Every structure is written in C-alpha cells, then in structure tokens.
Amino acid sequence: MSYKMVNVVEQRRNWVPGSRQDPYLAFNFVVEIDGVTVGGFTEVSGLSIETQVERKTFGGENYKEYAFLTQTKYSDITLKHGVTCDDYLWNWYQRVVNGIITRKNGSICLLDQAGNPSIWWDFLEACPIKWEGPTFSASSSAVAAESIVLTHNGIQMHR
Numbered sequence: 070m071s072y073k074m075v076n077v078v079e080q081r082r083n084w085v086p087g088s089r090q091d092p093y094l095a096f097n098f099v100v101e102i103d104g105v106t107v108g109g110f111t112e113v114s115g116l117s118i119e120t121q122v123e124r125k126t127f128g129g130e131n132y133k134e135y136a137f138l139t140q141t142k143y144s145d146i147t148l149k150h151g152v153t154c155d156d157y158l159w160n161w162y163q164r165v166v167n168g169i170i171t172r173k174n175g176s177i178c179l180l181d182q183a184g185n186p187s188i189w190w191d192f193l194e195a196c197p198i199k200w201e202g203p204t205f206s207a208s209s210s211a212v213a214a215e216s217i218v219l220t221h222n223g224i225q226m227h228r
Contacts, residue, residue, distance in 0.1 A: 093179050093187055100148060102175040102195070107157050110150040111214065113177055116190055117144035118224060143224060146177075146192055149216040152203055158217045162197040172196050175219075188228050195221040 100110050121139040148158070164171060173196075178189040198220045203213035 091182075093181060095179075097180040097182070097184070099178045099180065099186075100175065101178065102157075103173045105157075108150050108153065108155055110148050111212075112149040113146065115144045115146040115218075116177065116224065118142070119144075143221060145198065146195070146219045146221065147216055148219065149214055152213040152215050158197065159200065162200045162217060165197055170196060172222075188226065191225045191227070192219065192221040193223040193225070195219040 098110070098113065099106055100113060101107065118141060120141045123137045123139050125135050125137065126133065127135070161171065161173075172194040174191065174193055175195055176189045176191050178186045181187045196219065197217050199218035201216045201218075203215055205213070
C-alpha cells in the first residue's frame, strides 16, 4: 500500500463522528507591515503566483509538445480600507513619489474563529506603486475607501 493510501486510512481510523474542521472565513484577517498592524482592511487581493510555461515542438517529433518552465511571477497586492486619520500608507507612498524608495516586508494573516492566527502570507520587499482615493457621491452612504497597490519580490506561506 502506498504512503498516501496508508495516510488516508489512518485519517479515517481517527475520525470522530460529528467533528469536522470548517474552512476559514475570508473576512477575518489582519495586515501587518514591518510588524505594525496598519489598519483594518476591507479587502486584500492579488495573492497570486504564476510560473510561465514555454511550449516547444522539435523537428521529427511534431506529434509531441514539450513544456519548459521559465520564470515565476508574483502579482501585485491591493489593499483596500476605509479612510481614517491614519496616514501610514499615504506617507509611505508619498516618499516613493518623492524618490525615496523604502521596501518593507509585510504579512497578511488569516485568523480562525477565535481570532488566533492560523495561516499567514509574508510578502517580501514590498513597495507602493499606486494609490487610489475614495469616490464621493452625495446620494450614497457608503464608507469612503482608499486603496494602495504594492509590488513585491515574493510570497511565503506559513501555517
């Protein structure tokens, strides 16, 4: 029996009726930059890694296509939150606009139902590249929100 099959059999043997582990809820998260919680964000997007594939066929083997893995790309991370008097992210981006580039490490931490850290994604050497302010409308009661886009040099996941 293979290792995977033994592991599945062992999990079923230890299974307790009525117990299960629910997936984590996407609204329960915290964002830290350089170890500082920088605000309550309403949305985080862009946690994505993609390895490019180059496909080639060779003479005499036209029936077969070979796939070669090339570079890996990391998507930019977008952070959205309600406008407050905290200007940490604004000041960081303004330094970039003024030519003072400061790269910072950060984490996006997914919390369990009790509020304890469960999974976190560290983004490395991040730098803001775009800021977008709120949209104003006299006919809306929505929260004024701003977003900042960070480029970075990698993601690491920890459990």
